[in-house]
Amino acid sequence: MTTTSTTVPRIPFPDLAARIDGALILPTDDEFPHAAQAWNLAVPQRPRAVLHARTAADVVHAVRFAIEHRLPVTAQPGGHGATTALDEALLIRTSALDDIWIDADARVARVGAGVKWGQLQSALDGTGLTGMLGSSPDVTVVGFCLSGGLSWFGRAHGTGAASLRAVELVDAAGTHRWVDDSTDASLMWALRGGGGEFGIVTAVEIALVPAPELAGGRLLFPVEDAPRVWRAFAEVTTVAPRELTLFASVLHFPPIPELPEEIRGRSFCAVDAVLLGGTAALEALLRPIAGAGTVLRSTIGPLRPSTIGDVCEEPVDPSPALTGSGSLVSLDDEVLTALLDRVSDPACGLMQAQVRHLGGAFRDDPARPAACGRVEAEYMAMMLAMAPVPEAIEPAQAAIDAALDILKPWHGGPLPLSMLGHHDGADIAFAPDTLRRLRDVKESTDPRCVVRGNFPVHGSPAIR
Ligand SMILES: Cc1cc2nc3c(=O)[nH]c(=O)nc-3n(C[C@H](O)[C@H](O)[C@H](O)COP(=O)(O)OP(=O)(O)OC[C@H]3O[C@@H](n4cnc5c(N)ncnc54)[C@H](O)[C@@H]3O)c2cc1C
Structure with a gap:
């Protein structure tokens, strides 16, 4: 099967298909829309072809083919961090590389x-x-x-x-x-x-x-308790040991039949916790927070490495979720009140407003030299809004931006790429000298910009 286009030269994809053990899916194939779709359903993707690599050798063939045919090439295992930067690229899926x-x-x-x-x-x-x-x-x-x-x-x-x-x-x-x-x-x-x-x-x-011992879970409260619970969260995080990490959220669940009745159409406040330690120690650390409101449900208890991922009850199935994040130097009363005023009402347009405690070793020199370096902020806030149809994208983004605008006076410095929204650029994740250094590494290792990431350090360059 060959594809032709009026804007890009003809690429002999069958030559690549013949070389690989995995599968190459082209826009003319029925399964292409599914293969090209990211986990984040709100981000439309238009790759040139999708290659399901079965072996590392398939990846070698794909990159060499991309170099030969001046085609950008990118990897996207699932698409939690999807952006439009991979449009027109050869998209490599890596899920079979599962050793x-x-x-x-x-x-x-x-x-x-x-x-x-x-x-x-x-x-x-x-x-x-x-x-x-x-x-x-x-x-x-x-x-x-x-x-x-x-x-x-x-x-x-x-x-x-x-x-x-x-x-x-x-x-x-x-x-x-x-x-x-x-x-x-x-x-x-x-x-x-x-x-x-x-x-x-x-x-x-x-x-x-x-992690000889692990404990964690979620405390769920009525949304009306959010001012007292978030204040207790702010106090506990001020003195928390490095082994403890806490997130505080306001959650607004839409009135859709797919959700269980007990949360459908309702709003809550939640505190999620993970401790490198035992359950009794965690319960003691959480006591001021649990006492600040009516605990509707608690999942606090021992964890195994395999159950840490259950703490936040986040969706695993593909979702149309837009997100945006902002860093905070502190969580004083003024920012807390302003943020809660904005996000506590379901009409704010967000499904979740979350504040995560950072600090501790995030702010130390990294154990190994790293482009993302030290994260100076003491907290970060993450806003999430659903955009199940294209018309919902603009209001969802506006709701996120309005909540993040409130945080600007408390800005605590760059957050890593993993916290960027799909329309953000790499320039907001790095200090200017770090971005320059990343561009130098890119220039020296890939002067033609063959390999494309979701947040290119040069913006979204065409292959040269
Ligand atoms: C529900 C949810 C919860 C999250 N929680 C956190 C969190 O707690 N902390 C946090 O830091 N982030 C979090 N994230 C963000 C997430 O870590 C980033 O989006 C991350 O990039 C996702 O990686 P992925 O491989 O699963 O996603 P993808 O979107 O498939 O990949 C993201 C990017 O990584 C690069 N990449 C992936 N694989 C390769 C490869 N083999 N070769 C070269 N480049 C590659 C590519 O640039 C790719 O575009 C969360 C995201 C979601 C949706």
Whole structure:
């Protein structure tokens, strides 16, 4: 099957299909719309073709083909971080690259580029170790770490990016390489949080952290309790040990039949917690928060590595969710009141307004040199609005922007790429000198911009 276009030269895709073990799906194929669709259903994607890689060798063939035919190439395992930057690219899906290898004694895991955090965490049950995952078990280890990665354990151990020990990738010359700090320090620095445009990654090696005991869960309150619960959250986070991470949310569930009756059309306030420690210690730390309102439901209890991903009860199925984030130097009474005034009413247009506690080791020098560096903010706020139909995108984005505008006087510096909304640019995730350095690495490793990430450091350049 060949495709032709009036704007782009004819690409001999059948030649590529003949070389790979996986599958190549073209716009003329019935399954193309599904194959091209990102996890985030609100972001339309128009890749040139979709390649389901079965082996790392397939990725090598894909990148060499892209170089030969001046076609941008990108990897998107699922599309939680989808943007429109991959339009017209050869899109590589990596889910079949699912090898997991763990050396518990050395506290190291090596995982294929398709491995989701939930898969790795299940393999870690019983080892006394955890990876540096965030709230969703459904995002990949590779996508998370390349994008910075704010983990439940970041207050104790830094970013997911800094946990990257080594990366196996196909570079923009089509060479399959193992990269670490000793073989290519500047590329390794860029891979730690600089995004997905420094090569197509086939596997990574990450550091694991000790977690002999884990506890966590959600406290759910009526939304009317939010002012007292969020104030208690602010107080507890001021003195929290690094082992404790808390998120406070206001949640507005739409009145749709797909939702269970007890939450359908209702609003709540929630505090989510994970502790590197036991349940009794967590309950003691949470006592001021639990006492600040009427606890409707508590899931606080012991966790295993494999159940950390359940704490926030986030959707795993594809969703039309728009998000936007802002950093905060502090969570004083003024910002708390202003934010809650905006987000407590379901008419605000948001489904979720969440404040996450950062600080701790996020602000230390990273364990390994990382483009996402230190995260200076003490808190971050994340707004989420649903856009199930295209006409809903504009009001959803307006609701997000209005809530984030309130936070501007408390801005606490850049947040990693993993926290950007789909229409944001890489320039807001990095200080100017870091962005310059990332552009230098990009220029020296991929002068023709063959490899495309979701947040290109040069904007969205055409292949040269
Ligand atoms: C429900 C939900 C919860 C989240 N929670 C958190 C959280 O707690 N903390 C946090 O930091 N982030 C969080 N995120 C954001 C998420 O970590 C980022 O969007 C991340 O990039 C997702 O990675 P992915 O591979 O799953 O997604 P994708 O959208 O498939 O990939 C994202 C990008 O990563 C790069 N990439 C992925 N694989 C490769 C590869 N093999 N080679 C080269 N580049 C590659 C590409 O640039 C790609 O566009 C959350 C997102 C969602 C939807």
